[in-house]
Amino acid sequence: MPKMKTHKGxxxxxxxxxxxxxxxxxxxxxxxxxxxxxxxxxxxxxxxxLATCVEKSIQAALGKHSN
Numbered sequence: 001m002p003k004m005k006t007h008k009g010x011x012x013x014x015x016x017x018x019x020x021x022x023x024x025x026x027x028x029x030x031x032x033x034x035x036x037x038x039x040x041x042x043x044x045x046x047x048x049x050l051a052t053c054v055e056k057s058i059q060a061a062l063g064k065h066s067n
Contacts, residue, residue, distance in 0.1 A: 006064075007061035010061040016062065020059060021049050021050070021052075021055060022050040023047045023049055023050075024049075025047060025048075026044045028044060029044050
């Protein structure tokens, strides 16, 4: 039986916290921000967490590489 491979796209986009929640970068922060209000840009700062229903699939896709 072959080993379980890490999903590389998931590894680049998500990171697990100590309790197993998945952190991610918020969408729309790379460019074209001149049209955004200051409040919108401020709200997009930092990282967000995913819903609990998706955590299991993210953990399985990451395998043992959570950081």
